[in-house]
Amino acid sequence: MKANGKWVLSIRTNDGEFVARYSEQGLCGLDFPTAPGAEARSPEPPREIPAQVREWRKLTAAALKRVLNGEMPGALPPLDLTSGTEFQRRVWELLCAIGPGQTSTYGEIAHRLGRPGAMRAVGGACGANPVPVLVPCHRVLAANRKIGGFSGGAAWKEKLLAREGVLLPTLSARGTKSGD
DNA sequence: TCAACCTGGTAGG
DNA sequence: CCTACCAGGTTGA
Numbered sequence: 001m002k003a004n005g006k007w008v009l010s011i012r013t014n015d016g017e018f019v020a021r022y023s024e025q026g027l028c029g030l031d032f033p034t035a036p037g038a039e040a041r042s043p044e045p046p047r048e049i050p051a052q053v054r055e056w057r058k059l060t061a062a063a064l065k066r067v068l069n070g071e072m073p074g075a076l077p078p079l080d081l082t083s084g085t086e087f088q089r090r091v092w093e094l095l096c097a098i099g100p101g102q103t104s105t106y107g108e109i110a111h112r113l114g115r116p117g118a119m120r121a122v123g124g125a126c127g128a129n130p131v132p133v134l135v136p137c138h139r140v141l142a143a144n145r146k147i148g149g150f151s152g153g154a155a156w157k158e159k160l161l162a163r164e165g166v167l168l169p170t171l172s173a174r175g176t177k178s179g180d
Numbered sequence: 181t182c183a184a185c186c187t188g189g190t191a192g193g
Numbered sequence: 194c195c196t197a198c199c200a201g202g203t204t205g206a
Binding site for chain 1: 200201202203204
């Protein structure tokens with residue numbers, strides 16, 4: 001269906017139905033599945049959707065499934081991140097350089113941007129990321145190696161990281177071992 | 181100008 | 194290890 005000048009299409013995965021939004025320039029938004037059963041979204045007649053958008057959705061679906069499996073996303077559709085500010089886009093660009101299984105921290109991103117004190121602003125930029133999962137904001141942890149926050153829900157962040165083999169310090173397992 | 185953030189570092193228990 | 198508290202950059206109202 002089309003809304004607000006953008007195409008809104010659902011993408012079914014083993015983890016639920018994501019919702020992708022496309023502008024004339026590419027993928028401009030991706031939402032996590034809301035209600036597990038509330039996917040009563042009727043598929044739009046294929047011919048009403050531009051071939052270009054259908055192709056983008058195909059790429060999005062493939063990439064999304066791979067990341068959900070802890071793999072590299074592979075080919076991505078063009079991303080329309082024009083909704084963000086310069087600062088935010090710089091942050092998102094750096095996020096894309098973090099591969100599966102790798103993690104960074106808000107402070108490190110800030111430092112790499114030449115704004116050592118902007119770690120909190122980086123957190124804000126991550127939260128404003130319109131295309132989670134594909135723009136891996138979930139791979140950014142707090143300095144103390146803790147999970148940190150996540151707009152889409154901490155559970156998703158943990159799940160995505162777990163799929164990539166990133167194990168965070170168990171919240172209950174503190175100091176049971178001397179090393180780490 | 182002000183308050184809200186997916187922070188970080190310090191201080192104290 | 195855990196809570197409390199404050200400084201800090203950027204954004205949107």
